[in-house]
Amino acid sequence: MHTPNLVVAVADRLKFFQGLGNNTGDYGKLRLTLEGHGVPSVAAKVSRLDWFRNAAGLVDPNYWRGTLRPRPVLDWYLKRIDEAVREAKEMAQGGSLSLIGHSAGGWLARVYMEEFGVCDISLLLTLGTPHLPPPKGLSGVIDQTRGLLDYVEKNCRNAVYTPELKYVCIAGRYIQGARIxxxxxxxxxxxxxxxxxxxxxxxxxxxxxxxxxxxxxxxxARFVGQGYKQVCGQADVWGDGVVPEVSAHLEGALNISLDGVYHSPVGSDDVSRP
Known part of the structure; x- marks a missing residue:
């Protein structure tokens, strides 16, 4: 009997040390949709207050140098992913797992796969994830991950699309930014x-x-464009209102762009911001 893939929904944080991230409950509708198609899911258990744990990075000199590494500052989050993966493995009973990572949850899932291995994982699906580090040396551009995306680009495995493991990166085209x-x-x-x-x-x-x-x-558009500029170095590009389209795709992955799709489940609806 074929065992369907299980989805481990990786909760999101929009920006490192910038406001509060999403929590587990924000993905309830996604999980219900998946279960309606016969795909059971497990969500990493993360609350909004949990994101204040990242403030520990402020005492790391690498934060101020812009060379921050995921560990140990994000160990708490990687542990939550691992707990969800273990729960999903028990449910799968030998079947393969699919990981869904929204926004920063996508590159954090890549860190998890690098640190904990890809055994039993057949798919990484990222939704509006800023995969690429911002360009260096541009006036007015500050790496808000303080080097974390540089680390991911240099140390995490390249995206692939093979029968054994598939990377699928989805970007939204909700609004085009504009220069100031x-x-x-x-x-x-x-x-x-x-x-x-x-x-x-x-x-x-x-x-x-x-x-x-x-x-x-x-x-x-100008306000949104300034956010895009911090991520990809350019303001007048298309994106989902938070992450530019160009940053949400990875070389080697199956890259998909969806028109009219907003970045976050928070503040979205099924009509104007799907």
Whole structure:
């Protein structure tokens, strides 16, 4: 009898030491969807308060030098992944495992595979994961992982897509960023068409609506673009609102981009931010 793959859902942290990360409960809908397709799952048990453990990295001189390593500062997280993997192995009864890593959970899963091995793992699926370190030497760009992504790129195994082990990297194309200075390519279609029979006051209202919408869209794109710039060094690229598309793909993996998909389960919905 064929044993279906089990999914170990790796919880996410959006940025190292920047705000709070996701917790286990944020992936409840994903797990229900998987189970509805006959795929049981186990989620790494992580709470939002757990992410404050990463503050231990502040006392490591490598943090300030930008050469931080995953261990020991992230040992607590790797332990949570290992506990979930062990639970999944018991459920699988000899079947293979699939790992799903969202955002930083994707590259943390790669660290786990490097440190603990890939035995029984047949798939690593990453969702909106910033895999690549930001370019060095660019004005205004600060590596917010403080060297962790440099470590991952240099020390973790290369992505592959083979019968034995598959890497699949999914990126969202939700919004294109924009530079702080420079022309905007955002086009806004007025919801109030103007024709010759309209009064001057109606035309003025239409112009105000269009101008206001354009300004809001432009500033939003510029704000998002500055986040993209910190990740990939460029602001005017497409991404999921947090992670640029180019950073979420890996050479050697099966890379997929999905239009209209937002970064996080927190703040998303099934209509405007799927």
């Amino acid at each position: 200075f420079g022309g905007s390519e955002i086009n806004v279609v007025s919801a109030m068409p103007v024709d010759g029979d309209q009064l001057i006051s109606e035309v003025a209202i239409a112009n105000d609506v269009e101008s206001s919408t354009l300004n809001a869209s432009t500033w939003r």
